[in-house]
Amino acid sequence: MPAIDPVVVVQIVLVVVVFHALLLSAAGMVWAERKVAARLQQRFGPTMAGPAGLLQPFADVLKLLFKEELRPKASDAVLFYIAPVISVGTAFLAFCVVPFGPPTTFFGLLKEPIPLYVADVNVAMLVVFAIASMGVYGIVLAGWSSNSKYSLLGGLRSSAQMISYELCYGMALASVLLVANSLSLKDVVEAQAGAWHLFGIPILPRWFVFVQPVGFFIFMTAGIAETNRAPFDFPEAEQELVAGYHTEYSSMTFAMFFLAEYVNMVTVSAVATNLFLGGWFLPPLPVWLGFVWWFAKLSVLLFFYLWIRWTLPRYRYDQLMQFGWKFLLPLSVVNLLVTAAGVLYFGS
């Protein structure tokens, strides 16, 4: 029997751990969403299942599992079941190029430090972008194959929305690429190490959010629109479209769309952490605890997501398109030009 390369074992373990961590993070986000929503509306939220309602997401999943699976008669059987799989698949896939900490031994638990990412691709930013653009298919096909008017309208709306905001998303990525001079997420994070000094005193961490505040704003706005979250949650605008593209879905197929939405939120926040918030660097604090700082920043961004959802009302659809094409896109083009000029003048 040939010897098994320990690197392969580590890689497999990493893949399994990341996959389940994403599943758990989706469960955690469901719980957090309910709690935050409740608190913002002066309620308590789930309290019965487990301590502080922590087991609520698992109860939800069990409930969904035991529900009846329904498929409308006029729907397209194959596409109807492929659509949620595409949604979940792309949601999970995007995370594989996102690093989430410096190489670590887990407090001396392991002999050799292991890198904390599934794959370090030298075009990681573009991979994230490409997979995000594949995610549209799940929603479009769900809307079309259901063969019902609300589903179709929801699917069309969301795809138009995602195509419009993808441009701004890409422009924001390009402006970071100009500053960092690399497409690899790992290199981008390493470019943000250290702090700016004033008279020898470190005053500001070298995060790209301070170099690219407009880029950060564009990225987060486009990210929220890409993940179809409030105030851009048109695909499922309840008052107009019942539940949009997943109107006809029940039981686990519905749960898969639900899961995809939360995993996408985690991925967008993780990418934003790496691109703008310095990844695992938090200057006065030690880097070897990097993954802790990384998770702290991720949680802040995810809380921001929930906070926005329960604060802002939904836009109107024409306002969304106006905002995307007439404000955000010109802004991101100008931002890109200014960044390019700055890099040329100051030399990155």
Add this chain to the structure above:
Amino acid sequence: MALNTVFFYLFGGLAVVASLLVIGQRNPIYSVLLLIASFAALSGLYILLDSPFAAVTQMIVYAGAIMVLFLFVVMLLNVPREDAAEWDRSHPLNKPGARRLGTALSVFVLVEFLWAVWHMAGRFGMPLKDTSAGSVSSVAAIGRSIFTDYAFPFEATSILILAAMVGAVVLARREQE
């Protein structure tokens, strides 16, 4: 067999099978999806060729952007499922003249394909030229060559695309009363 070879046959086979199935579908939506699958398999082949940038561009431009538009057109025009009997009776391509032309063209393509295979026969397993320089894997190198060696074709293509965009806007605009 090396892992690379396994993946080559996997992706190559996927691309060929998906492309063949594209023309065999009665429902145009399935054709679009199979075309996407074929593009994805091609992008896998690019990764095997050590050019992740080409692979990702393939996914973003073809599988992502262009095929979404295809899907839109097919969905919004609501192209009906093709009926076999209907196809035999009334399709404009099923006229005797068109049929002969199609046959001639497919024979021509087949001959061309066999000729290409015949001339490649001795060269399987030989390294393709200039893979060692890493000339295709670096994004910076691609950018540099686009804006120096290929500056004119690049700009000419940009103007062509811009003209097409302006034309589309003019055609799609509603007349103001």
